[in-house]
Amino acid sequence: MDKSLSWREYVITRAIKASGYSAIVFVALIFYFLLHDGLPALSEVPLADLLGQRWYPIENYFSILPLITGTLIVTLGAMLVAIPLGIGTAVFIAEIAPRWTRDILKPLVELLGGLPSVVLGFLGILILAPFLRVFLNLPTGLTALAGSLLLGGIAIPTIVSIAEDALDAVPQSYREGAWAIGATRWQTIWRVTLPAARSGVLTAVMLGLGRAIGETMAVMMATGNAPVLAVKLTSLFSPVRTMTATIAAEMGEVASGSVHYHVLFFIGLVLFLISLAVNVAASAVVFRQKKRAERVLS
């Protein structure tokens, strides 16, 4: 082999390896910058204020509690919509639908996943909110409920595609075994296939949850932007403000380095840690299941 070739090979191999590590570098960088600009908030705002009642930055009320409850209630509503619809659709696609229906449904659900969230927020303002206002007789339709319904739509594609993969991965012999001892297809789905795909379905739900918590534009546009403590179930029918929406709405107008700026980064840090926890938990479920499968098969 001539020398220039092996030298080029060396450089390229180095470059490829360096790129391989890039994901770690970026996660570390993101974490660093959130810490760097977010942690000062803890010394600038007393903890009691940070967990107080009001978010009103102009008068130095920096309680992130209303924003956290806002995110919680909107996400809860979204999951109530997305889990049954998502898993139901996944079961339908994987177990019931004939081939041609499956070939139409799968790309359609992917299409929903590809719709920009700002488009859903736009329709939330123009169609969903006015409908909810009239239908439920509310003072305004821009409520946690509107945000929940849109977020449900955003979480569904994630849940469907991952849950459907999990159902698809259940060996056909499991189903055949159940049929052979006289179970109907319906019984097989509930007592054999779904339990066998349990961990994948759980992962699907968790990743859907992660998407819902992190979603920004649709909730910012449709939830009415009122940072009030949402602790009752009826808060679902009033305007709220989520953590993501607060960052998006206010970051453009704050001075870099101000208290407000640091608190917004601190909220970003909290969101980052939540998504970290959700994703690590989701991959731990997959990992455990793999180990169990290896044990069973060996």
Added chain:
Amino acid sequence: MKKNAFSNRVLTQRLGFSLLTLVALFTVIPILAVIAYIVAQGAPAISWEFLAGFPREGMRAGGILPAIVGTFYLTLGTAIFSVPLGVAAAIYLAEYARENWLTRLIRIAIINLAGIPSVVYGLFGLGLFVFFLRFGTSLLSASLTLSIMTLPVIISAAEEALRAVPQAFRTVSVSLGGTRWQTIRRIVLPQALPGIITGVILGLERAAGETAPILFTGAAFFLPRLPNSPFDATMALPYHLFVVSTQVPEMPIQIQYGTALVLIAFVLGMNLIATVIRSRARAKRQW
């Protein structure tokens, strides 16, 4: 008695299947309805002036050319940074990496990158690119931010495409005296290319439709001209839709729907191209 139990079970199954069919329809019909509605409402707004003109009268008239061009530039900028890096990372994972703790750490990092909320990417871009590196609120900062967000999508898709190439291809190339890189460059990459391109387009599609990461890193409310350097701020379709639907009072409804239509045409057009490439490559594949 026995017959009764059997017919009960069949009845349950029938009910259950009908219910799940309804659930699936309930999920899918709104998707079609939403797209059809935007097309129907937005189509009358589409004209040459709308697509190729500049906004006038506080954006209440005229066209959205700067937003279309801006989204095109942002997508291109994102591709320039994320494609080489993402494909190289995928090559590393598929062809070089051994199963050890470092590789597991890389995979965890990729999963986490994919899960970070888009607005947090916006904060990161603001901290690193806009302020620390002093790129300012610019096309460059926004593209870099979107690139990092797109990276996990591209890495995962490209790795899957590379792994799908049968091992025999590599064995033959190496047995003929090819080095590892020659094998990857001449044999594996060309075979995996359609899969990689599909993944790249799907990743860029997401970047093109995102608003939150560019809000404070590069998006401009209004620009009277097109951006002519990477250090200029830029208008963008998703941000423009946000602006015309929430920030400008007395906005003609037609312009709002027209903007939404152009945005979904842009994004779903990319989706369609990816789907076509995928199915064509599958039909042509010899392994």
